[in-house]
Amino acid sequence: xxxxxxxxxxxxxxxxxxxxxxxxxxxxxxxxxxxxxxxxxxxxxxxxxxxxxxxxxxxxxxxxxxxxxxxxxxxxxxxxxxxxxxxxxxxxxxxxxxxxxxxxxxxxxxxxxxxxxxxxxxxxxxxxxxxxxxxxxxxxxxxxxxxxxxxxxxxxxxxxxxxxxxxxxxxxxxxxxxxxxxxxxxxxxxxxxxxxxxxxxxxxxxxxxxxxxxxxxxxxxxxxxxxxxxxxxxxxxxxxxxxxxxxxxxxxxxxxxxxxxxxxxxxxxxxxxxxxxxxxxxxxxxxxxxxxxxxxxxxxxxxxxxxxxxxxxxxxxxxxxxxxxxxxxxxxxxxxxxxxxxxxxxxxxxxxxxxxxxxxxxxxxxxxxxxxxxxxxxxxxxxxxxxxxxxxxxxxxxxxxxxxxxxxxxxxxxxxxxxxxxxxxxxxxxxxxxxxxxxxxxxxxxxxxxxxxxxxxxxxxxxxxxxxxxxxxxxxxxxxxxxxxxxxxxxxxxxxxxxx
Amino acid sequence: xxxxxxxxxxxxxxxxxxxxxxxxxxxxxxxxxxxxxxxxxxxxxxxxxxxxxxxxxxxxxxxxxxxxxxxxxxxxxxxxxxxxxxxxxxxxxxxxxxxxxxxxxxxxxxxxxxxxxxxxxxxxxxxxxxxxxxxxxxxxxxxxxxxxxxxxxxxxxxxxxxxxxxxxxxxxxxxxxxxxxxxxxxxxxxxxxxxxxxxxxxxxxxxxxxxxxxxxxxxxxxxxxxxxxxxxxxxxxxxxxxxxxxxxxxxxx
Ligand SMILES: Nc1ncnc2c1ncn2[C@@H]1O[C@H](COP(=O)(O)OP(=O)(O)OP(=O)(O)O)[C@@H](O)[C@H]1O
Ligand SMILES: [Mg+2]
Numbered sequence: 001x002x003x004x005x006x007x008x009x010x011x012x013x014x015x016x017x018x019x020x021x022x023x024x025x026x027x028x029x030x031x032x033x034x035x036x037x038x039x040x041x042x043x044x045x046x047x048x049x050x051x052x053x054x055x056x057x058x059x060x061x062x063x064x065x066x067x068x069x070x071x072x073x074x075x076x077x078x079x080x081x082x083x084x085x086x087x088x089x090x091x092x093x094x095x096x097x098x099x100x101x102x103x104x105x106x107x108x109x110x111x112x113x114x115x116x117x118x119x120x121x122x123x124x125x126x127x128x129x130x131x132x133x134x135x136x137x138x139x140x141x142x143x144x145x146x147x148x149x150x151x152x153x154x155x156x157x158x159x160x161x162x163x164x165x166x167x168x169x170x171x172x173x174x175x176x177x178x179x180x181x182x183x184x185x186x187x188x189x190x191x192x193x194x195x196x197x198x199x200x201x202x203x204x205x206x207x208x209x210x211x212x213x214x215x216x217x218x219x220x221x222x223x224x225x226x227x228x229x230x231x232x233x234x235x236x237x238x239x240x241x242x243x244x245x246x247x248x249x250x251x252x253x254x255x256x257x258x259x260x261x262x263x264x265x266x267x268x269x270x271x272x273x274x275x276x277x278x279x280x281x282x283x284x285x286x287x288x289x290x291x292x293x294x295x296x297x298x299x300x301x302x303x304x305x306x307x308x309x310x311x312x313x314x315x316x317x318x319x320x321x322x323x324x325x326x327x328x329x330x331x332x333x334x335x336x337x338x339x340x341x342x343x344x345x346x347x348x349x350x351x352x353x354x355x356x357x358x359x360x361x362x363x364x365x366x367x368x369x370x371x372x373x374x375x376x377x378x379x380x381x382x383x384x385x386x387x388x389x390x391x392x393x394x395x396x397x398x399x400x401x402x403x404x405x406x407x408x409x410x411x412x413x414x415x416x417x418x419x420x421x422x423x424x425x426x427x428x429x430x431x432x433x434x435x436x437x438x439x440x441x442x443x444x445x446x447x448x449x450x451x452x453x454x455x456x457x458x459x460x461x462x463x464x465x466x467x468x469x470x471x472x473x474x475x476x477x478x479x480x481x482x483x484x485x486x487x488x489x490x491x492x493x494x495x496x497x498x499x500x
Numbered sequence: 501x502x503x504x505x506x507x508x509x510x511x512x513x514x515x516x517x518x519x520x521x522x523x524x525x526x527x528x529x530x531x532x533x534x535x536x537x538x539x540x541x542x543x544x545x546x547x548x549x550x551x552x553x554x555x556x557x558x559x560x561x562x563x564x565x566x567x568x569x570x571x572x573x574x575x576x577x578x579x580x581x582x583x584x585x586x587x588x589x590x591x592x593x594x595x596x597x598x599x600x601x602x603x604x605x606x607x608x609x610x611x612x613x614x615x616x617x618x619x620x621x622x623x624x625x626x627x628x629x630x631x632x633x634x635x636x637x638x639x640x641x642x643x644x645x646x647x648x649x650x651x652x653x654x655x656x657x658x659x660x661x662x663x664x665x666x667x668x669x670x671x672x673x674x675x676x677x678x679x680x681x682x683x684x685x686x687x688x689x690x691x692x693x694x695x696x697x698x699x700x701x702x703x704x705x706x707x708x709x710x711x712x713x714x715x716x717x718x719x720x721x722x723x724x725x726x727x728x729x730x731x732x733x734x735x736x737x738x739x740x741x742x743x744x745x746x747x748x749x750x751x752x753x
Contacts, residue, residue, distance in 0.1 A: 446592075447555070448592050449592055451552075451554050451555070451576060452591070452592035452594070453606075454575070454577045454580070455552050455576055455577075455579075455580055455585075455586055455588075456580055456602075456606035456610075456662065456666070457606050457607075457609040457613065457666070458605060458609045459613075460577075462605070462609055466594070466597055466601075466605055467597065469596070469597065470594055470595055470645065471595065471596050472596070473596040473597075474596075
């Protein structure tokens, strides 16, 4: 007879401790809407050359870095804001923002005992999985290293020692600029050029911190590297800068999680993430983005304008982006892959949920430059409430990209009839041997499905969450275990109030 | 007198401006199995949907008690948690949701609604194993999304599996026998019979007397034009099989 003891379900597969800690989280309407009482050290309000100099000085940056920033700032002055995305928002007043806020503290902590207890408490409120909190408390053998970015400065970086034994560098960007200037100068802005776009240029001028990862040749990173971003100070634009370099034959999996406290003013987040993968290297970059989406009438919330790009520079290299977007008032984000190395591969797995008055314009670009390059895109968009959810994807093959292959699947699910889902694919091929496939579907949760689930005892919200989790299953399974349960939970939270 | 598990009094229901249920009266005491037979379109499925709380219908008159409680005031999930189960005539597909995942979600949602603790994973596995074995349901099927690509017979078996795991007080089976091959009919009947117990009642909607050879009913009702027009013992089903519904149409007046 069949053996029923070994049927894995999504949940059972996941480490019990993580499950329990996630289950114990408060699932109130917006659970991260608090402000922590850590003092800040702020730059003068507004954007100017002085602001740029202030940031650079605060970071004790070398002269070349200041010059680099000033150059970006001057270029920025010549640019205008893009308006092609399908999002609408009030003009952002760049002079009415602060560009730098560092938690006030004594020199960098050398051990966790020196860490501000308010910070540790914040980790707890943020619901950082138990396992990671244990690591912060030094209890367990680490398998997740957390580089916590609160506001603009990396306050705690854990397990760098263990990583450095195998030659891995995992530190804040400011530290990298000071300690590893050759590496930073060699790679910074080689994937996202300074003038790539309005927000990227702004970021180049005023970025405050972010993560830096360097994986040497032949090294497989022994743990998931993870960063928790958090916007904490009022009216502080968050300009993160992340750079990940995977040398030949190396592997790294990087997790980025975002939460932010709720407040009335909209906030700008304009991050730049650059990934470089050399021959046979693989980078897996996962994001769960849960920023404040604004209240139910659409006020407040984060503006998330992000440039994320990976460069498959080496032959047979691979970069995969997996993202779950549930927060932010406005999202404008297109993690992309440049498939430069022959035989390289790019992947994009995305779940984008919009509810209330959220506007999401997201997607990817797969630029096939090398021979025998392949890419795969699976996008699941869920729109509820009065939200708008647009997938915008570009797949292109250049003249040299013989045998380029792409498969795109783009599914939208509508909940209610006041929301919209849009699919905008751009396909461009300059090579006759390229084969690009595109499939798109749009569906609704049917009344019959809802009734069936309810007849089995699920209430409306549980039914929606279950059906939506089914809809996104193909993407969910690409997330690291650490994120899977949290994500299922997030999906349920972000769709609260979408029915009835 | 013991409280009936299900008590329907003068139930009238309409969809848009068409009346479909026209005064249903039915009492099912604990432990009894009642069969309902009737022409296509006479309103049998409508009765099952109205009892389960589907939104499309407007109830214009009447009363329904589930184990003494006012059923019509509850929302569908509350009815389920109170012990009402409907095996659908046409089970619905839930893409991407593994049958196992769905089962566990349903069990725990009902437990939560009743203020009970979640079922532990080992207990759940054990229960699924037992019920699955009895109904000859393949493990592989339980990993597949619920009802997606299931054959007609597989869907019906999955319905009975859910019923077995949810342990309802009141089971309504709407044509669970249709689409089953001869062997499957026996397997499913056995599964249903195993669930018969003193505290559990069943309402079995069917077109075929044959099912009632396997699941022997305490009472058989004839449904015609939105109400019950005749009730009798199991021999009534044989009579119907032999003569058809014509004799009973007049009685509806
Ligand atoms: N949404 C609807 N709008 C209008 N009429 C409907 C609707 N749903 C059901 N009906 C009608 O109600 C009547 C009863 O249907 P019901 O499905 O209850 O019959 P049934 O007795 O279960 O039939 P069968 O034996 O074929 O399953 C039918 O005439 C049907 O067409
Ligand atoms: Mg019917």
